[in-house]
Amino acid sequence: MNTIIGKDSVIEGTIKVQGGVRIDGAVRGRISASESLAVGDTGTVEAELAVKTAVIGGKVFGNIFAQDKIELQSKAVVEGDVTTKNLVVEEGAVFHGRCNMKETSTEPPPPQE
Numbered sequence: 001m002n003t004i005i006g007k008d009s010v011i012e013g014t015i016k017v018q019g020g021v022r023i024d025g026a027v028r029g030r031i032s033a034s035e036s037l038a039v040g041d042t043g044t045v046e047a048e049l050a051v052k053t054a055v056i057g058g059k060v061f062g063n064i065f066a067q068d069k070i071e072l073q074s075k076a077v078v079e080g081d082v083t084t085k086n087l088v089v090e091e092g093a094v095f096h097g098r099c100n101m102k103e104t105s106t107e108p109p110p111p112q113e
Contacts, residue, residue, distance in 0.1 A: 007042050023058070037066075041075055054084075056093075063097075 002019030005011060009025035020036040023043040030048050031037065037051040043058035054066045057073040064070055066084040074092035083100045 005043075007040075039076075 003015075003017050003021040005021070005023045005025045005027060007024045010027075011025070012028045014030045015021065015027065015032070017031075017033040019034060020038070021031065021033045022038040022040060023045060024040040025042070026044045028046045030050075031045070032050040034052065036053045036055065037049060038055045039045055039058045039060060041057045045059065046061045048062050049060070049064045049066075051065070052067045053069045053071075054064055055071045055073065056064075056076040056078060058075070059077045061079045063080045064078070064082045064084070066082070068084070069086040069088065070082050070084045071088040072078060072090060072093040072095060074090040076090075076093040076095075078094070079096045081098045081100065082095075083102060085101060087099055087101060089095060
């Protein structure tokens with residue numbers, strides 16, 4: 001992980017990370033990471049996400065684009081559409097949205113204003 005956003009942190013805006021990012025606090029806006037995104041149990045994200053892999057343990061409100069994989073852990077709550085090659089949903093996770101699994105897409109969809 002290159003960037004860690006702590007439990008009591010609140011960030012608004014666009015976050016671009018070369019490498020991975022872990023969120024245990026609150027983020028609103030857009031997040032892109034060249035590698036992984038991890039949202040911890042205490043993390044709350046209201047953002048459009050574009051990453052290589054995503055592991056969600058907290059709450060995400062917004063669309064997720066992950067080139068390789070999205071994993072929704074047992075305490076995860078996701079409200080938004082997901083696009084990825086592989087989706088793992090553990091028992092207990094809550095997912096409200098659509099899932100689009102594409103084998104060839106490597107570019108995130110254009111941001112919605």
